Amino acid sequence: MPTPVVLGALAVLLAGPLPWAFSRWPRLRRTPAAAMLLWQSTALAAVLAALGAGLALVTGRLRQGAAGPGDVVVAALAGAITVVVLGRLLLSGHRTGTSLRRMRRLHRERVDLVARLDGGVSVLDHDVPVAYCVPGMSGARIVVSRSTLTRLAPAELDAVLGHERSHLRARHDLVLEAFTVLHLAFPRWVASASARREVEVLVEVLADRAACRGGDRRALLSALVTLAGSPAPAGSLGSTGPALAARAEVLGDPRSHPWQAVAVAVLAAAILALPTLLVVLPWLNGLV
Amino acid sequence: MGELEQAVLEALWDLDVSGRSGRSEGSDAPGASGREVHDRLAGRDLAYTTVMTVLDRLARKDLVVRQRDGRAFRYAPRLTRAAMTAELMHEALEGTRGDREQALVSFVGEASVEDLAALRRALDDLS
Numbered sequence: 001m002p003t004p005v006v007l008g009a010l011a012v013l014l015a016g017p018l019p020w021a022f023s024r025w026p027r028l029r030r031t032p033a034a035a036m037l038l039w040q041s042t043a044l045a046a047v048l049a050a051l052g053a054g055l056a057l058v059t060g061r062l063r064q065g066a067a068g069p070g071d072v073v074v075a076a077l078a079g080a081i082t083v084v085v086l087g088r089l090l091l092s093g094h095r096t097g098t099s100l101r102r103m104r105r106l107h108r109e110r111v112d113l114v115a116r117l118d119g120g121v122s123v124l125d126h127d128v129p130v131a132y133c134v135p136g137m138s139g140a141r142i143v144v145s146r147s148t149l150t151r152l153a154p155a156e157l158d159a160v161l162g163h164e165r166s167h168l169r170a171r172h173d174l175v176l177e178a179f180t181v182l183h184l185a186f187p188r189w190v191a192s193a194s195a196r197r198e199v200e201v202l203v204e205v206l207a208d209r210a211a212c213r214g215g216d217r218r219a220l221l222s223a224l225v226t227l228a229g230s231p232a233p234a235g236s237l238g239s240t241g242p243a244l245a246a247r248a249e250v251l252g253d254p255r256s257h258p259w260q261a262v263a264v265a266v267l268a269a270a271i272l273a274l275p276t277l278l279v280v281l282p283w284l285n286g287l288v
Numbered sequence: 289m290g291e292l293e294q295a296v297l298e299a300l301w302d303l304d305v306s307g308r309s310g311r312s313e314g315s316d317a318p319g320a321s322g323r324e325v326h327d328r329l330a331g332r333d334l335a336y337t338t339v340m341t342v343l344d345r346l347a348r349k350d351l352v353v354r355q356r357d358g359r360a361f362r363y364a365p366r367l368t369r370a371a372m373t374a375e376l377m378h379e380a381l382e383g384t385r386g387d388r389e390q391a392l393v394s395f396v397g398e399a400s401v402e403d404l405a406a407l408r409r410a411l412d413d414l415s
Contacts, residue, residue, distance in 0.1 A: 107391065
């Protein structure tokens, strides 16, 4: 089968049905690190396959000795679509990156002006409990409110802070940013929304696991109950979807699943290798 | 520099409160002059020009409102300390709504009844 067709079919499969299937497989979250790898490799492979399909079509049509006008038109169309795909990605990446960094800088500056520092944590003087982090290359912050400090027991607070530190240390914000870029570049017709939602859940699950490694699961769970059960200010929030129930489920099952982890990691590697082999090998063969 | 900005803004907040309770010296205009801010920070031994530089930077960041008063400027905080805290809290809570780019990563967003039930069940299973 011609390379462009194979790559095109692969791109469609990787962008739609496959992530759709992954997002309907909740057991995947029990091996969050491998699952994260799988989502990243699937997304990367989908982009590579889409770009590769366009390029292969262009070179394939033009390399035949006598390219007729029909070939030139097809090649031009394929080239244009490839450029549009790449352009959308780059533009979305630039916009998202710039606006995220700006929002974080503005937020951090004001936190530094009003918050009191307590053991490296910024404390806002407010009655609604919150705990969050402001990621960034330099000057990341962990912010809690006074009410969080008074409502949580010391072990619970340690678990919450461990969770936030894990976000910052592992740069989870960069993974979220990459999937946000994909989603904003291709909001429709591909499973970019469910991919991003699932990666959001996985990031939380990973941070929960990291927080439990040092402390105990009970403290983290009861901190979640306390902070989730507190009344939010009227009209400020919508629902956050399935993330919390999923986190509770993973926290309730502390066993490690080594076989699933290995299988998922191998699948992730295979998915990424597939388009690469399909593009690179024929191209190398064509050179000799 | 952040520490200086904090000190200057706090001086403005203090002056703002005392100004509102009617103890401002002579001027009817809101806010404080650079000289008044400098006086309030006398204990820190700052140069007047340093205070003015910081005030201008705060104004550029839209944290302080600058108003012409005769030949000089008067400076007032855009928000009270409580209002600025509320603004940050709002951004943090609003940020958990998702669907757009997430600038802040919260420990937990708003929970549904089912979420809370699932959490409580997991907690009960531990004991």
